[in-house]
Amino acid sequence: MGNPIFSLWRRLFRGMQLILRASDWDRYAGEGWEKRIMLEPATDRLHSKQGRSIGRRVFANGNEQLSVYLKRHYRLPWWKAVLATFLPQRPWSPGLQEWQHLIWAVGQGIPVPRPVAAGQTVGPWFKLQSFLAVEELHGMVPLHEAVVLAAKQLEPTRFAQWKRGLITELARLTHELHCRKVFHKDLYLCHFYILETDTQRLHQNWANRVVVIDLHRLAHHRLTALWWQAKDLAQLLYSSQVASVTNRDRIRFWKLYRSSLRAGSSSKWLLTLIRWKFRFYQRHEHRRRLGYSRKE
Numbered sequence: 001m002g003n004p005i006f007s008l009w010r011r012l013f014r015g016m017q018l019i020l021r022a023s024d025w026d027r028y029a030g031e032g033w034e035k036r037i038m039l040e041p042a043t044d045r046l047h048s049k050q051g052r053s054i055g056r057r058v059f060a061n062g063n064e065q066l067s068v069y070l071k072r073h074y075r076l077p078w079w080k081a082v083l084a085t086f087l088p089q090r091p092w093s094p095g096l097q098e099w100q101h102l103i104w105a106v107g108q109g110i111p112v113p114r115p116v117a118a119g120q121t122v123g124p125w126f127k128l129q130s131f132l133a134v135e136e137l138h139g140m141v142p143l144h145e146a147v148v149l150a151a152k153q154l155e156p157t158r159f160a161q162w163k164r165g166l167i168t169e170l171a172r173l174t175h176e177l178h179c180r181k182v183f184h185k186d187l188y189l190c191h192f193y194i195l196e197t198d199t200q201r202l203h204q205n206w207a208n209r210v211v212v213i214d215l216h217r218l219a220h221h222r223l224t225a226l227w228w229q230a231k232d233l234a235q236l237l238y239s240s241q242v243a244s245v246t247n248r249d250r251i252r253f254w255k256l257y258r259s260s261l262r263a264g265s266s267s268k269w270l271l272t273l274i275r276w277k278f279r280f281y282q283r284h285e286h287r288r289r290l291g292y293s294r295k296e
Helices: 008-013 025-029 078-086 094-107 143-153 156-178 225-239 247-259 267-295
Strands: 016-021 044-049 052-061 064-073 115-122 128-135 140-142 192-195
Touching: 008 078, 016 094, 025 052, 025 064, 025 115, 064 094, 064 115, 078 115, 078 128, 094 115, 094 128, 140 143, 143 156, 143 192, 156 192, 156 225, 156 247, 225 247, 225 267
Parallel strands: none
Antiparallel strands: 016 115, 044 052, 052 064, 064 128, 115 128, 140 192
């Protein structure tokens, strides 16, 4: 970790960096990477919008390579920059916050991409930027694509068995978060990954074969847990509207998840909120598509 104990004068007039990294990162990133990381060109798959970008970057060290997804935030809210200037040891930026979320998930036994580097730059004059590099999930595909692939490659009886095992693991992972009053807030099928080769075979046990990505919004909520719990589950329900996912699959997930709820919890209120939030997502998507149609 870089030393954040600098004077306020230095933060205001010269700026400072707070850096976290894995032990092998410097070997691949090269000397002086801290100064160029925000300008490092992506190798491919670059997406940019609203002052932030994400892209795949391949770093080489001789014959060895490290491919990462590099998330960068070039413009952050002014109030976060002010807080980072006066309280520099706190992770006010998305890069450092998601690093913490990933490290927390690893400690809880939840499979996530390996974080390899993160940092925030504070100043000069109340500027704030951040970055996060996570190792690429080689040979893996998101679940909304994996289900379609498996349906094509497995005969119907084996595919139904394949889905049962996968649903059990999805329910377990979701419960592992929610039983701690921690919520993903972006819990769509596309944020779960499995090996592409796992779409061609059955497993007796899916435990730890599903990886959860994009933990930047992850947060702990005790007092408002029911609301965020319903939001996560509604997002998962909404994203399950893909080919080869049936109502029976959704009911199976709900039964497995509900059986893990602590005694005395009200699944009736939770189900009501899930349905209301699900309909909200449907209306929102309808308006979005209608807007695109009008523009066309």
